[in-house]
Amino acid sequence: MPIQGLLPTLVCLTIWTLWSLLIPALSHPHHSLCRLTQKIALCSDSEISSVPRDLPDNIEELHLTHNHIQMLQDDSLSRYISLRTLSCAKNRLETVGSKLFHNSPHLESLNLAANQLHVGYQETSRALLTLSRLKVLDLSENQLTNDIASVLLQNMTSLEYLNLSRNLLLRLDESSFSDLHQLRELDLQRNMLFEIVDAFDHLHKLQRLNLAFNHLACLMDFDMTQLVVLNASHNNIEWFIANQDLQETFQLETLDLTNNNLLFFPFLPIQSRLRNLHLSQNRVSFYEHLADTAVYPNWTNSVQFFNLRGNVTNVTAQLWDESLHGDISSLDLLDLSGNQVGYFPQGFISKMPSLVRLRMQTNCLEVLNLTLEKLPGTLYELDVSNNRLTELHADQGSLSELGKLSYLNLSQNDLQSLPPRLFSSLTSISSVDISFNRIGICPLEEWGGNRDGGNQSDCVVWRNIISLRQLHLSGCNLGRLPSSAFTGTPLTHLELSNNPELNIGPRSIVGLSRTLHHLGLGNTGLIDFDFSPFHHLKSLNISRNSLTQLPASLQRLELRLLDLRDNKLNTVPSDQANTLALKLQTVFLNGNTFNCCQLDWYRTFERAKTVNIIDLSDISCQDLTKNTHKVVFLDPLMCGGSEEESVYWYILLFIVPVLCLVGISVIFLLTFRPRLLPKAIKNKCRRPTSY
Numbered sequence: 138m139p140i141q142g143l144l145p146t147l148v149c150l151t152i153w154t155l156w157s158l159l160i161p162a163l164s165h166p167h168h169s170l171c172r173l174t175q176k177i178a179l180c181s182d183s184e185i186s187s188v189p190r191d192l193p194d195n196i197e198e199l200h201l202t203h204n205h206i207q208m209l210q211d212d213s214l215s216r217y218i219s220l221r222t223l224s225c226a227k228n229r230l231e232t233v234g235s236k237l238f239h240n241s242p243h244l245e246s247l248n249l250a251a252n253q254l255h256v257g258y259q260e261t262s263r264a265l266l267t268l269s270r271l272k273v274l275d276l277s278e279n280q281l282t283n284d285i286a287s288v289l290l291q292n293m294t295s296l297e298y299l300n301l302s303r304n305l306l307l308r309l310d311e312s313s314f315s316d317l318h319q320l321r322e323l324d325l326q327r328n329m330l331f332e333i334v335d336a337f338d339h340l341h342k343l344q345r346l347n348l349a350f351n352h353l354a355c356l357m358d359f360d361m362t363q364l365v366v367l368n369a370s371h372n373n374i375e376w377f378i379a380n381q382d383l384q385e386t387f388q389l390e391t392l393d394l395t396n397n398n399l400l401f402f403p404f405l406p407i408q409s410r411l412r413n414l415h416l417s418q419n420r421v422s423f424y425e426h427l428a429d430t431a432v433y434p435n436w437t438n439s440v441q442f443f444n445l446r447g448n449v450t451n452v453t454a455q456l457w458d459e460s461l462h463g464d465i466s467s468l469d470l471l472d473l474s475g476n477q478v479g480y481f482p483q484g485f486i487s488k489m490p491s492l493v494r495l496r497m498q499t500n501c502l503e504v505l506n507l508t509l510e511k512l513p514g515t516l517y518e519l520d521v522s523n524n525r526l527t528e529l530h531a532d533q534g535s536l537s538e539l540g541k542l543s544y545l546n547l548s549q550n551d552l553q554s555l556p557p558r559l560f561s562s563l564t565s566i567s568s569v570d571i572s573f574n575r576i577g578i579c580p581l582e583e584w585g586g587n588r589d590g591g592n593q594s595d596c597v598v599w600r601n602i603i604s605l606r607q608l609h610l611s612g613c614n615l616g617r618l619p620s621s622a623f624t625g626t627p628l629t630h631l632e633l634s635n636n637p638e639l640n641i642g643p644r645s646i647v648g649l650s651r652t653l654h655h656l657g658l659g660n661t662g663l664i665d666f667d668f669s670p671f672h673h674l675k676s677l678n679i680s681r682n683s684l685t686q687l688p689a690s691l692q693r694l695e696l697r698l699l700d701l702r703d704n705k706l707n708t709v710p711s712d713q714a715n716t717l718a719l720k721l722q723t724v725f726l727n728g729n730t731f732n733c734c735q736l737d738w739y740r741t742f743e744r745a746k747t748v749n750i751i752d753l754s755d756i757s758c759q760d761l762t763k764n765t766h767k768v769v770f771l772d773p774l775m776c777g778g779s780e781e782e783s784v785y786w787y788i789l790l791f792i793v794p795v796l797c798l799v800g801i802s803v804i805f806l807l808t809f810r811p812r813l814l815p816k817a818i819k820n821k822c823r824r825p826t827s828y
């Protein structure tokens with residue numbers, strides 16, 4: 138190498154050496170792969186396979202998540218005696234050296250999630266034994282079995298939080314957590330637990346327990362009075378029976394039994410503070426009608442539970458007596474959606490005087506008598522959609538007591554009549570959905586006093602409901618809207634879709650022009666409509682209407698969302714496309730019969746980076762020969778817009794059959810006139826030959 142070339146390299150090297158000597162003197166020394174902020178060393182995602190040894194001695198937090206560490210050697214933390222938090226999740230960790238923590242007296246939080254600790258668990262357990270101050274331990278996703286877990290957890294008497302989710306636990310018993318006296322939170326979700334026997338007996342401080350996504354078949358004799366949150370969703374639970382003999386008040390506030398196989402409403406503690414009860418997606422029904430001992434004298438009241446060791450427990454619960462379902466007096470939320478409830482037992486609703494949300498969608502309710510049920514005045518949300526309701530009764534008194542009811546969903550039932558002033562009587566009502574019932578809109582002349590109150594009518598009054606903002610009347614078999622149908626009701630959101638016979642009279646919704654933000658007119662047989670008075674409209678759905686051209690008045694709106702799917706649009710004229718592109722953010726256009734040679738609108742939208750065509754990849758167009766093309770893959774030169782080129786296409790179309798015909802004739806000639814061939818060749822060669 139010539140000396141001239143070496144010189145700059147030398148200079149560079151010297152500068153680099155000086156730099157690396159100087160920097161540590163100027164600031165904290167730090168490992169090139171780690172970032173330091175105060176006493177926290179962040180070495181995650183650094184592809185390292187051992188603990189960096191050149192970090193400042195006084196670091197308190199060390200994050201090594203997502204690296205290639207396979208073993209934590211005995212001495213790798215010896216310098217960092219102030220360490221409080223160590224995270225080594227998502228490595229390939231198999232073993233933690235048994236002396237690793239000898240110099241870590243302050244370690245309080247250890248995250249070893251998503252590793253392979255099942256491999257070297259013996260040594261790892263000896264390491265954990267030395268952590269006398271550890272409070273937080275995450276061992277999730279480590280393929281731990283019951284036996285490995287109990288070895289790893291012995292004598293962890295200071296632990297307050299433990300995560301064992303995503304392991305291979307099958308069964309827990311009294312030996313599993315016997316030393317964890319301080320434990321407050323335990324996450325066991327996503328294991329394969331099918332049995333738990335006395336495993337939590339020693340956990341007197343446990344407040345949060347997650348058992349979701351396991352294979353438990355029952356939770357019976359539940360007596361954990363100290364527990365605040367119990368999540369047992371996504372199991373196969375058929376029975377939840379709390380110990381009915383305990384007079385103590387249970388601290389339980391949240392019970393999640395979503396996605397199980399419950400047939401009975403859970404047998405809750407006699408006294409509790411339960412606020413949130415999640416029971417959706419079960420098979421819960423009420424059986425009050427079976428409680429009659431005169432009719433069913435021999436029906437049992439006890440349930441037997443066998444465990445793996447063959448012990449039998451008899452639990453006696455008043456199975457058929459719905460008045461004994463425990464304390465639900467503090468409930469805020471009752472979610473029974475997706476069950477088989479056909480009626481509420483007598484007095485059931487009134488046992489929940491502070492209920493705020495009642496979710497009953499997708500059940501089998503047939504009648505709702507608000508006079509009888511006495512829903513509490515605290516109720517804010519009532520969802521009885523997708524049931525079999527044919528009747529809804531209410532008197533003025535019971536309605537005016539629902540002074541906080543804000544959300545009411547009655548959609549997808551078989552209602553054909555309602556008290557006409559139902560919604561006018563609900564003083565806080567803000568969102569109503571009665572879609573997919575056959576309920577009309579009362580015309581002006583019919584809202585006189587004599588149709589008030591408990592009487593039923595096939596139409597509802599929507600005028601002068603000053604709290605109402607959102608109204609869904611999709612699929613209500615609406616015909617001509619009465620004039621001034623919504624006067625005095627400041628709707629911002631009106632859904633009228635799926636009323637194919639809808640006829641919006643000129644004065645029916647004009648009163649909403651100052652408030653309306655969303656208007657849904659999909660599948661309403663819309664032909665044209667003057668949208669220009671609706672200055673505040675931001676979202677418009679006019680899909681499925683066989684429109685051949687866009688209403689001209691759209692241009693004057695400040696629309697952000699426009700659904701034009703499934704119409705018969707050939708194109709969007711340039712002036713409309715240009716104005717729309719300036720304002721639109723979201724547009725749906727699939728299912729139209731666009732002309733491939735009139736796609737200027739598409740290029741306009743594409744150029745305006747702010748427009749998001751949601752179904753872009755599905756939009757197709759037809760060329761002159763009625764062939765369908767995906768707009769995104771279309772060759773822009775295909776049409777080019779000029780006449781000559783379309784002529785060129787006709788020529789091409791003409792040439793192909795002609796060529797085929799010629800080809801077929803040649804083959805025909807060659808096959809059926811074999812003697813022509815030699816003659817032809819002879820002629821061509823002009824040479825006498827004998828055959």
Ligand SMILES: *[C@@H]1O[C@H](CO)[C@@H](O)[C@H](O)[C@H]1NC(C)=O
Nearest residue numbers: 262263266291292293294316
């Ligand atoms: C756990 O602690 C108990 C009592 O402090 C002690 O007798 C036992 O040897 C410890 N177990 C282990 C494995 O260190």
Ligand SMILES: *[C@@H]1O[C@H](CO)[C@@H](O)[C@H](O)[C@H]1NC(C)=O
Nearest residue numbers: 250277278300301302303324
């Ligand atoms: C337990 O760990 C799992 C998986 O690492 C995580 O999804 C879950 O949120 C953790 N649980 C708690 C209570 O932090």
Ligand SMILES: *[C@@H]1O[C@H](CO)[C@@H](O)[C@H](O)[C@H]1NC(C)=O
Nearest residue numbers: 326347349368370391393415
């Ligand atoms: C129960 O756990 C599941 C799974 O982790 C979670 O989706 C659900 O939100 C939890 N329930 C409650 C009430 O927190």
Ligand SMILES: *[C@@H]1O[C@H](CO)[C@@H](O)[C@H](O)[C@H]1NC(C)=O
Nearest residue numbers: 430431432433434435436437
């Ligand atoms: C109930 O049990 C008694 C005794 O086993 C029997 O005589 C009676 O017929 C049973 N009643 C019904 C309704 O099954």
Ligand SMILES: *[C@@H]1O[C@H](CO)[C@@H](O)[C@H](O)[C@H]1NC(C)=O
Nearest residue numbers: 334335444446447448449450
């Ligand atoms: C279960 O049975 C075993 C032996 O049959 C007995 O030692 C144990 O105490 C029983 N446990 C319960 C909770 O009854």
Ligand SMILES: *[C@@H]1O[C@H](CO)[C@@H](O)[C@H](O)[C@H]1NC(C)=O
Nearest residue numbers: 439440441448449450451452
């Ligand atoms: C449980 O109840 C059944 C029927 O009532 C009875 O035969 C059995 O002896 C009871 N078993 C226990 C352990 O109490």
Ligand SMILES: *[C@@H]1O[C@H](CO)[C@@H](O)[C@H](O)[C@H]1NC(C)=O
Nearest residue numbers: 506507508509510528530531
């Ligand atoms: C609704 O319940 C009230 C109170 O029990 C009752 O008087 C009324 O007849 C019921 N209405 C219907 C239609 O069943």
Ligand SMILES: *[C@@H]1O[C@H](CO)[C@@H](O)[C@H](O)[C@H]1NC(C)=O
Nearest residue numbers: 498522523546548549570609
């Ligand atoms: C009403 O309930 C139906 C069915 O459960 C649901 O699809 C719809 O979104 C709900 N309406 C509103 C306004 O939330």
Ligand SMILES: *[C@@H]1O[C@H](CO)[C@@H](O)[C@H](O)[C@H]1NC(C)=O
Nearest residue numbers: 586587588589590591592593
């Ligand atoms: C319904 O209204 C009619 C008069 O319009 C009245 O005669 C009848 O008693 C009312 N029925 C009920 C149940 O209030």
Ligand SMILES: *[C@@H]1O[C@H](CO)[C@@H](O)[C@H](O)[C@H]1NC(C)=O
Nearest residue numbers: 634635659660678680681700
């Ligand atoms: C527009 O209305 C149609 C018909 O009801 C519906 O299927 C579609 O989902 C609506 N579009 C949007 C964006 O909600």
